[in-house]
Amino acid sequence: MKKVVFFILCALVLSGCGPYTKAEKAQLKAAGVYAQAKDCTHTDSVKKMLSGDFQGKYIQSYCDLDISSTSGVNTLLKGGVPTKVVQAMINRENYHGSLAKRYAAYYKKQKTSAKQTILAVNTNQDLEPYSKTILVHKDTNPAYLVNKFYALPEGYEPRDLKPIQSVCTVGDTGCNSDELYLRKEANTAFQKMVKAGKKENLKIVAISGYRSYDYQLNLWTTNANTYGQDYADAYFARAGQSEHNTGLAVDITFNDHPFNEIENYKGYNWILKNMHSYGFILRYPKEKEKVTRYSYESWHLRYVGKKVAKTCFEKNWTLEEYWGNQ
Ligand SMILES: [Zn+2]
Known part of the structure; x- marks a missing residue:
């Protein structure tokens, strides 16, 4: 033989x-x-x-x-x-x-x-979070990835931030009208969704939008110095790796309803069913933690454009899975 x-x-x-x-x-x-x-x-x-x-x-x-x-x-x-x-x-x-x-x-x-x-x-499920960092150089496609492997360059700031119209940053005395920002395209889409929500008797408000590189750096570093790196990584994205830095992510709630309970609000299903028509996806869904490397967040929406949002909605894909299937 x-x-x-x-x-x-x-x-x-x-x-x-x-x-x-x-x-x-x-x-x-x-x-x-x-x-x-x-x-x-x-x-x-x-x-x-x-x-x-x-x-x-x-x-x-x-x-x-x-x-x-x-x-x-x-x-x-x-x-x-x-x-x-x-x-x-x-x-x-x-x-x-x-x-x-x-x-x-x-x-x-x-x-x-x-x-x-x-x-x-x-989708990098074989790697440890933050073990490989790929710098993102283009922000023209609104569906681009920012996560524990894809990072924005130091000091990144989108060039077309616009103030959001429907805002509620909750303080001791109810809603404050602090200014929040989203990039132009995401902002317009968000306003359209807010308008459509009104017809359903829903008052969709943004509670957080764009966050700067320095803000995230400060947040992570303070926590890492106080509680250690593992703690900081568990609860905060590293600088350049928060989706809020893109100006394409928005945290929402209804009126002054607690944001982490919005899934119990009767209008939440409308959001789940309709946000893709405006170009948004629920970025960190339930049972996808292994892919996104984030715990479930019912309030965190990401603008990716209508086409990608529709695909993710129909196929039940996260943004990682969308790109992993290309
Ligand atoms: Zn968020």
Whole structure:
């Protein structure tokens, strides 16, 4: 058997990516290995091979020659991912070869399906919060991510902040009319939602909008110095990593109803059902803590634009899952 395998490997290597000789084909066929694909630099060839009777090791020896266009396949195979799972992975549209090492590690540990493995890694579920920080340089797409892995640059301030019209910052004597801000597009959408809510006899108010980089830095640092870093991380976002810094997130309530009890308010269902039509999503939903890395917040809405909001609403996706499915 060893001899046969040796011969096959030699045949594969020597023959390169070109067609096999008749004798080679016969040998390969006898060993249960038959290359239908002629060009191993082409992704489709490897897909064909994976769907055939080939074992991972043969594909490896064949495609080590040049597998640049089928990024990550060898890494997955070497990482112990079974051929069938590899095939299922690379056929998915949200597969990224550059993450193959992490897919393999996650699969080995969790034994999840190809679909679950890819989504988990694409949404950084295999990493510790704040263990990798990617700086966000563009704020033109309102659906961009800011979380425990994606950070705004130091001192970031949106250029188009506008004061919110419907505000209630609760003080000892009821609502104060402190100024709160959202970026122009989010602000307009919020006003439209407030107006529509009025027709339902709901008084939707903002209790928090844009927060500056320095405000968040101060908040986190004070808590970290007093109670330690773990405590600060559990309750406060780090500077540049709070969604409120984007000017696209708003905390809401009805009238002067306590914000952390709004889900008990009769109008809350209207918000849940309709906010996507105005471009908003509930950013930290129940039972998605593993993905968002935040506890459930019934009051925290994020403007992402109508299209993305609709997709998230229909598919029950968080913003992380939206991007993880791309
Ligand atoms: Zn909030």
